[in-house]
Amino acid sequence: MSNNKLVGLTRFKPIELLVPLIVVFVLSITIGLLSASLELAVQFALCNLVMVLALQVFIGNSGVLSFGHGAFAMIGAWVSGMSTASERVKGNALALENLWQPLVGWNFNLYVSIIFAMIAGGLIAAISGAFLMRLNGLAAGIATFAVLGLFYNFFFNNTKLGPGSQALPAVPKFSGVYEPLLLSIIAIILVYCLNVSSIGRKLRATREDLMAAPALGISIQKVRWIAFTLSGALAGLSGGMYVHVAGTWQVQDYYLVFTFLTLAMLVIGGSASMWGAVVGTLVVTAVGQVLLLWEQGKSLLGLKIDLPNGARSLIIAASLVGMLLWRSSGLTNGQEFKLRVRNKL
Amino acid sequence: MQSILDAISLGGTYALAALGLGLVFGVLRLVNFAHAELITISAYIMVVTNDLPLIFSFLLAALTATILAIITELTVYRRLRGTGPAIMLIASFGLSVGLQKSYELIFGALPRSAAVAPWMTGSVQIANLNVTISSLVTVAMTIVILIAMGYLVDYTTLGLQLRAASADFKTARLLGVRSNRLITSSFAISGVLAAFVGFIIVVENPQVEPMFGLNITILALVGIVIGGISTLRGCALGGFIVGFILSLLNTFLGNARVYAYSYLFLAVVIILLVRPGGILSKRNEMERV
Numbered sequence: 001m002s003n004n005k006l007v008g009l010t011r012f013k014p015i016e017l018l019v020p021l022i023v024v025f026v027l028s029i030t031i032g033l034l035s036a037s038l039e040l041a042v043q044f045a046l047c048n049l050v051m052v053l054a055l056q057v058f059i060g061n062s063g064v065l066s067f068g069h070g071a072f073a074m075i076g077a078w079v080s081g082m083s084t085a086s087e088r089v090k091g092n093a094l095a096l097e098n099l100w101q102p103l104v105g106w107n108f109n110l111y112v113s114i115i116f117a118m119i120a121g122g123l124i125a126a127i128s129g130a131f132l133m134r135l136n137g138l139a140a141g142i143a144t145f146a147v148l149g150l151f152y153n154f155f156f157n158n159t160k161l162g163p164g165s166q167a168l169p170a171v172p173k174f175s176g177v178y179e180p181l182l183l184s185i186i187a188i189i190l191v192y193c194l195n196v197s198s199i200g201r202k203l204r205a206t207r208e209d210l211m212a213a214p215a216l217g218i219s220i221q222k223v224r225w226i227a228f229t230l231s232g233a234l235a236g237l238s239g240g241m242y243v244h245v246a247g248t249w250q251v252q253d254y255y256l257v258f259t260f261l262t263l264a265m266l267v268i269g270g271s272a273s274m275w276g277a278v279v280g281t282l283v284v285t286a287v288g289q290v291l292l293l294w295e296q297g298k299s300l301l302g303l304k305i306d307l308p309n310g311a312r313s314l315i316i317a318a319s320l321v322g323m324l325l326w327r328s329s330g331l332t333n334g335q336e337f338k339l340r341v342r343n344k345l
Numbered sequence: 346m347q348s349i350l351d352a353i354s355l356g357g358t359y360a361l362a363a364l365g366l367g368l369v370f371g372v373l374r375l376v377n378f379a380h381a382e383l384i385t386i387s388a389y390i391m392v393v394t395n396d397l398p399l400i401f402s403f404l405l406a407a408l409t410a411t412i413l414a415i416i417t418e419l420t421v422y423r424r425l426r427g428t429g430p431a432i433m434l435i436a437s438f439g440l441s442v443g444l445q446k447s448y449e450l451i452f453g454a455l456p457r458s459a460a461v462a463p464w465m466t467g468s469v470q471i472a473n474l475n476v477t478i479s480s481l482v483t484v485a486m487t488i489v490i491l492i493a494m495g496y497l498v499d500y501t502t503l504g505l506q507l508r509a510a511s512a513d514f515k516t517a518r519l520l521g522v523r524s525n526r527l528i529t530s531s532f533a534i535s536g537v538l539a540a541f542v543g544f545i546i547v548v549e550n551p552q553v554e555p556m557f558g559l560n561i562t563i564l565a566l567v568g569i570v571i572g573g574i575s576t577l578r579g580c581a582l583g584g585f586i587v588g589f590i591l592s593l594l595n596t597f598l599g600n601a602r603v604y605a606y607s608y609l610f611l612a613v614v615i616i617l618l619v620r621p622g623g624i625l626s627k628r629n630e631m632e633r634v
Contacts, residue, residue, distance in 0.1 A: 063431065064431075065431050065434060065435075128614075131614065131618055132614070132618075134618065134621065135617060135618075135621050136621070137430060138376060138430060138434075138570065138574065139570060139617050139621050139622070141376070141431075141434065142566060142567060142570040142613070142617070143570075143613065143614055143617045145563070145566075145567075146567065146610040146611075146613040146614050146617075147610070147614070149563070149606060149610045150606070150607050150610040150611060150614075153603075153604065153606040153607045153610070154604065154607050156603075157603035157604060260438060260439075260442055263435060263438065264439065267432075267435050308450055309454075310446050310449040310450055310454065311446075311450065313442065313446045314443055314446035314447060314450065317439045317440070317442040317443030317446060318439075318443050320435070320436075320439035320443075321421055321436055321439045321440055321443065324425060324428075324432055324435065324436045324439070325421065325424050325425065325436075328425070328428045328432050
């Protein structure tokens with residue numbers, strides 16, 4: 001690392017966990033109460049936050065790139081959506097006329113379905129990870145991309161298990177920001193605890209030096225597999241939340257745009273820390289919302305700039321590249337939150 | 346017969362795309378997602394300038410793609426050198442999305458279309474077999490380009506430097522290879538290759554939209570990983586295999602052809618597990634750090 005300090009925390013410090021929690025809590029509640037459209041935006045942001053946290057656990061700690069997490073979110077969302085949409089909808093919707101019969105009768109409580117989503121995401125990650133974690137670097141990136149492509153292609157064309165390229169309608173929604181907020185808070189705590197645990201530290205050791213880590217008795221494949229599985233479960237959770245915010249399941253929602261946006265959030269915030277994931281999600285969401293207003297021709301605090309459609313994604317993409325050029329370790333520089341005590345010499 | 350020829354021509358197209366990616370990867374260890382946008386821009390240019398004679402229109406497309414490739418190198422990749430492959434990969438991902446959105450603003454989100462080289466869509470009869478002209482032209486063109494690239498890589502100073510740099514960049518520099526010039530040239534060549542790919546696809550599918558080049562680039566990426574990213578021959582071979590298999594799957598899977606990609610991706614995962622460095626790699630080759 002450029003500053004010669006190992007990035008990532010080593011010991012539990014309450015402030016590093018509390019500040020992100022408070023920031024997420026306060027912002028979600030205050031902004032969520034402003035208007036109905038902002039409430040929805042906050043809910044989506046919280047889903048993205050959980051996804052970015054999932055990516056942080058694996059990519060940030062191991063340094064191995066994964067494009068496969070979109071697939072785990074897709075599975076989680078599918079399980080959660082399919083098991084909560086009502087029997088009447090599943091039996092009658094035009095997009096679902098070929099649906100496999102046992103799935104029609106599949107019906108669970110929303111909260112149970114979210115637990116299933118986590119299990120499903122974790123399970124698929126565990127199975128694919130058992131094979132893929134032997135790979136390093138580019139091969140790992142491409143192989144995880146293949147996993148995403150495989151699931152996308154399968155669900156996009158399969159009308160027995162899902163709506164194919166169409167949407168699964170009428171998935172029950174969360175009643176407000178509180179439920180996704182609670183789930184995000186749980187995710188933040190889980191991720192922080194995982195990062196300070198021995199698994200997290202071992203994983204960062206493998207990131208820093210692929211030769212030295214095994215010499216210290218660390219099994220690279222094993223720690224990566226554990227992290228991959230857990231982060232797959234978190235991605236499944238994110239998908240499970242997403243489907244209950246959007247109220248519909250569509251395979252396209254979990255493909256390239258989703259993967260790009262969440263990766264951009266992680267990199268902009270700083271992939272090496274949980275605080276980076278939180279900051280990245282907040283900043284990208286906030287910028288995206290402002291740009292969205294301008295794209296729609298509305299004014300913000302008296303400031304009105306006319307943006308053509310599509311300019312929003314262009315600016316987010318440009319700021320991702322700009323961030324990498326300016327500071328490749330992200331806004332937080334890969335550090336957890338800390339109160340600055342400046343030593344003036 | 347037609348399906349074999351189709352498979353060969355698709356394989357050839359993918360080989361060209363894979364070669365463009367492999368060239369840049371060889372010297373820079375960069376997986377250039379934005380290669381897709383080089384293909385897209387050349388297709389756009391060919392559609393927009395369709396009134397000009399084909400050769401001018403193509404030259405213009407190749408020039409634009411080359412300039413764009415060099416600009417991305419100068420403004421983004423050069424400054425990121427030394428930050429590691431993961432960062433560069435994410436940057437190229439961002440660049441790719443950014444360029445797509447720029448195309449959307451410039452050319453509109455709806456497809457732009459024009460009949461580029463309409464004579465190529467006809468067919469001729471060879472020994473009682475109907476073959477489309479476009480697949481014949483594609484096969485011929487690919488063979489010529491691959492031979493030309495082979496000559497370039499094997500017999501010219503630039504090729505020698507390319508091989509040296511992709512084997513060991515640091516040592517190559519110590520021996521007097523000018524790294525900036527080499528990298529810029531490899532971007533330029535990849536731009537020209539992208540223009541050829543753009544031309545081949547736009548003849549078959551004249552509907553150019555912002556994500557036009559994405560599909561083939563992703564599959565070519567898969568190809569270079571399968572074939573072995575460390576050598577240009579491996580890249581071209583991998584690209585060819587992917588295109589060839591995909592075309593055959595499309596022909597023989599019948600109604601299940603929609604799952605062709607699933608089978609392909611499954612095959613990729615399996616190949617990577619057996620040979621993480623690609624088919625042409627030597628066993629137990631450690632990744633260079």
